[in-house]
Amino acid sequence: MVRADKVTEERIKKLREEIHYHNYRYYILDSPVISDAEYDRLMRELIELEEKYPYLITSDSPTQRVGAAPLEKFGTVRHTLPMLSLENAFGEAEARDFDQRIKRFLRMDGLIDYVAEPKMDGLAIEIVYEDGVLGAASTRGDGVTGEDVTQNVRTIKSIPLRLQRGESIPRRLEARGEVFLSLKAFKELNQQRIRDGEPPFANPRNAAAGSLRQLDPKVTAGRPLDFFGYGVGMVEGRSFTSQWEILTALPQWGIKVNSLIRCYKGIEACIDYFRELEGRRRDLDYEIDGMVIKVDSLALQDRLGVKARSPRWAVAYKFPANQSSTRILDIQVQVGRTGTLTPVAIMEPVNIGGAEVSRATLHNQDEIARKDIRIGDTVLVQRAGEVIPEVVKSIPEERTGKEKEFVMTERCPVCGARVVQLPDEVAVRCPNTSCPAQVRESITHFASKGGMDIEGLGEKIVAQLVDSGIIKDEADLYYLTQEQILALERFAARSTENILVAIDKSKQTSLPRFLYALGIRYVGEKTAQILAEKFGSLEAIEKAFMEQLMEIDEIGPQVAASVTTFFAEKKNQDVIRRLLAAGVIPTPPISLGLRPLAGHSFVFTGGLESFSRDEAKNKVKELGGIVSSSASRKTNYVVAGKDPGSKLARARELGVTILTEEEFKRLIGA
Numbered sequence: 282m283v284r285a286d287k288v289t290e291e292r293i294k295k296l297r298e299e300i301h302y303h304n305y306r307y308y309i310l311d312s313p314v315i316s317d318a319e320y321d322r323l324m325r326e327l328i329e330l331e332e333k334y335p336y337l338i339t340s341d342s343p344t345q346r347v348g349a350a351p352l353e354k355f356g357t358v359r360h361t362l363p364m365l366s367l368e369n370a371f372g373e374a375e376a377r378d379f380d381q382r383i384k385r386f387l388r389m390d391g392l393i394d395y396v397a398e399p400k401m402d403g404l405a406i407e408i409v410y411e412d413g414v415l416g417a418a419s420t421r422g423d424g425v426t427g428e429d430v431t432q433n434v435r436t437i438k439s440i441p442l443r444l445q446r447g448e449s450i451p452r453r454l455e456a457r458g459e460v461f462l463s464l465k466a467f468k469e470l471n472q473q474r475i476r477d478g479e480p481p482f483a484n485p486r487n488a489a490a491g492s493l494r495q496l497d498p499k500v501t502a503g504r505p506l507d508f509f510g511y512g513v514g515m516v517e518g519r520s521f522t523s524q525w526e527i528l529t530a531l532p533q534w535g536i537k538v539n540s541l542i543r544c545y546k547g548i549e550a551c552i553d554y555f556r557e558l559e560g561r562r563r564d565l566d567y568e569i570d571g572m573v574i575k576v577d578s579l580a581l582q583d584r585l586g587v588k589a590r591s592p593r594w595a596v597a598y599k600f601p602a603n604q605s606s607t608r609i610l611d612i613q614v615q616v617g618r619t620g621t622l623t624p625v626a627i628m629e630p631v632n633i634g635g636a637e638v639s640r641a642t643l644h645n646q647d648e649i650a651r652k653d654i655r656i657g658d659t660v661l662v663q664r665a666g667e668v669i670p671e672v673v674k675s676i677p678e679e680r681t682g683k684e685k686e687f688v689m690t691e692r693c694p695v696c697g698a699r700v701v702q703l704p705d706e707v708a709v710r711c712p713n714t715s716c717p718a719q720v721r722e723s724i725t726h727f728a729s730k731g732g733m734d735i736e737g738l739g740e741k742i743v744a745q746l747v748d749s750g751i752i753k754d755e756a757d758l759y760y761l762t763q764e765q766i767l768a769l770e771r772f773a774a775r776s777t778e779n780i781l782v783a784i785d786k787s788k789q790t791s792l793p794r795f796l797y798a799l800g801i802r803y804v805g806e807k808t809a810q811i812l813a814e815k816f817g818s819l820e821a822i823e824k825a826f827m828e829q830l831m832e833i834d835e836i837g838p839q840v841a842a843s844v845t846t847f848f849a850e851k852k853n854q855d856v857i858r859r860l861l862a863a864g865v866i867p868t869p870p871i872s873l874g875l876r877p878l879a880g881h882s883f884v885f886t887g888g889l890e891s892f893s894r895d896e897a898k899n900k901v902k903e904l905g906g907i908v909s910s911s912a913s914r915k916t917n918y919v920v921a922g923k924d925p926g927s928k929l930a931r932a933r934e935l936g937v938t939i940l941t942e943e944e945f946k947r948l949i950g951a
């Protein structure tokens with residue numbers, strides 16, 4: 282092992298402190314004092330030093346946010362003090378009731394000091410700092426025990442790995458607060474998921490919860506989760522007298538607190554602030570669903586105590602929900618790209634939170650049965666944030682008896698084919714791959730931005746082309762003539778030329794785009810990228826067996842089956858053949874992202890502790906590297922274990938990089 286000298290060790294310490302400080306300026310105070318480039322330079326220097334002296338890496342180093350390997354399942358954590366929930370109050374009268382109850386209980390009159398905080402719509406977590414270093418983090422769970430989400434919480438940039446020393450650091454600090462996703466991040470995440478063929482999250486809270494409960498911290502790291510602290514659990518080595526004091530101490534340690542918290546005398550001031558907050562709600566980049574009112578004095582909190590699972594000293598004063606009722610005029614059935622039949626509620630237009638809503642997906646027939654939704658029903662509809670409207674439930678009391686139950690059609694509403702239901706699916710599907718609806722949807726998908734990206738070829742024009750019978754599949758696009766397009770309604774010489782040029786331009790494409798464009802079930806953009814990188818060519822993917830596909834970590838039996846079935850189908854083979862014949866060239870990716878050791882050769886000498894020699898060799902090969910038995914000038918690394926042989930001396934002579942077992946493990950990400 283190469284040891285660092287004192288000066289270098291000090292430098293590493295200094296860099297860490299500086300970077301922690303700049304993270305704090307950037308993420309917590311939102312007022313950076315150095316440029317991004319300068320920050321990057323510090324970070325790079327630290328990474329380089331840590332790579333050189335890996336034994337000096339500490340868990341609270343700013344480079345160590347994502348490091349852990351995926352888990353099998355989450356462990357559990359018992360909270361030192363239970364994490365309570367809150368009772369709700371709707372409307373001013375219930376807010377005043379809360380205030381009255383407190384005064385009665387305490388036998389006090391006069392104004393109570395309250396803290397008013399936005400009620401974040403995310404999920405509660407507890408993070409524990411010991412001597413200022415982030416240790417365990419857990420979800421609320423049932424309030425007594427939660428799940429250990431430490432590795433995921435470490436990836437949240439606004440949660441410090443180490444506390445700032447603005448105020449003396451308590452020996453143990455259990456900080457509590459809400460993890461959430463900004464509306465911007467939520468929208469981007471959902472767009473990405475739709476492009477990848479994954480179901481979008483219903484709202485930012487589900488997205489935040491889903492992101493935090495990932496077994497692989499790398500996935501969580503890709504989701505820009507955020508955090509606001511709002512309280513503490515047990516604290517050793519520091520005492521507080523009020524909630525306000527807690528809320529002012531947290532940011533000094535580097536734990537972010539919502540800037541919209543206020544301290545007021547009496548309930549009326551809180552109610553005024555509630556109205557103000559309601560007005561400001563739409564300008565916020567995160568969702569809040571009300572205001573939490575807390576008695577400020579911790580001594581009074583103590584006297585008030587807890588009943589059942591919620592404290593007497595706090596209440597969740599909720600905004601009226603973003604819901605409204607309307608009537609379902611009809612339930613229509615839409616046919617998707619893969620033939621899935623989706624029932625859609627057509628409703629009397631209603632305004633919810635400033636947007637007019639007249640359609641909402643009902644997902645499938647089971648969902649309709651579960652919610653007991655009938656045509657003609659009055660239903661409760663909700664729209665959270667920018668989210669797709671959703672039918673929450675029917676209101677049976679409003680029924681007149683004329684409502685009709687929805688029956689899923691036995692025939693496809695577009696082509697009339699008898700629908701099928703696969704044994705493990707709720708949805709029914711139109712099995713006719715030549716169904717005009719499926720053809721239209723497939724070709725639209727083929728031409729879409731993430732696919733072949735044919736500019737100007739949207740849903741409407743595709744429908745015109747398909748309905749007039751000029752094209753029957755994706756390949757036909759590349760054999761279109763000027764006359765054929767000109768004959769369509771609303772097409773002139775200019776627009777015809779534009780379409781033809783765009784189609785021609787799309788011939789130069791990448792293999793991942795091409796694969797995605799084919800519309801293979803379960804193959805979204807991400808999977809297409811992985812397939813292209815792993816197999817390197819279209820032919821290799823076409824010929825791949827289930828087993829080969831499933832050797833790839835990210836690919837399970839469902840995706841593998843879908844890919845092999847797709848390429849086994851004569852019709853698909855024919856479309857691909859004609860696409861290639863027309864001059865479509867899917868270029869394989871050059872990225873070696875998944876074969877990070879490609880082009881690197883390794884020699885092993887001496888015994889390893891964590892692997893057998895064969896395991897280590899396989900690992901290198903899996904990652905694209907080469908293993909040789911003896912070192913030469915072409916060797917990149919010699920991995921030296923216990924009692925290395927003469928190969929080590931030879932490596933030294935040749936000036937080859939020598940790795941310890943630890944360094945090797947780091948290199949392969951073990």
Ligand code: IVH
Pocket residue numbers: 364365366367368398399400401402403404405421459511512573592595597
């Ligand atoms: S205090 C005993 N403060 O609301 C106090 N909770 O229904 C318990 N929440 O699980 C929590 N913003 O997820 C508190 N400023 C805030 C909050 C807040 C959101 C959530 C939290 C909690 C739930 C309680």
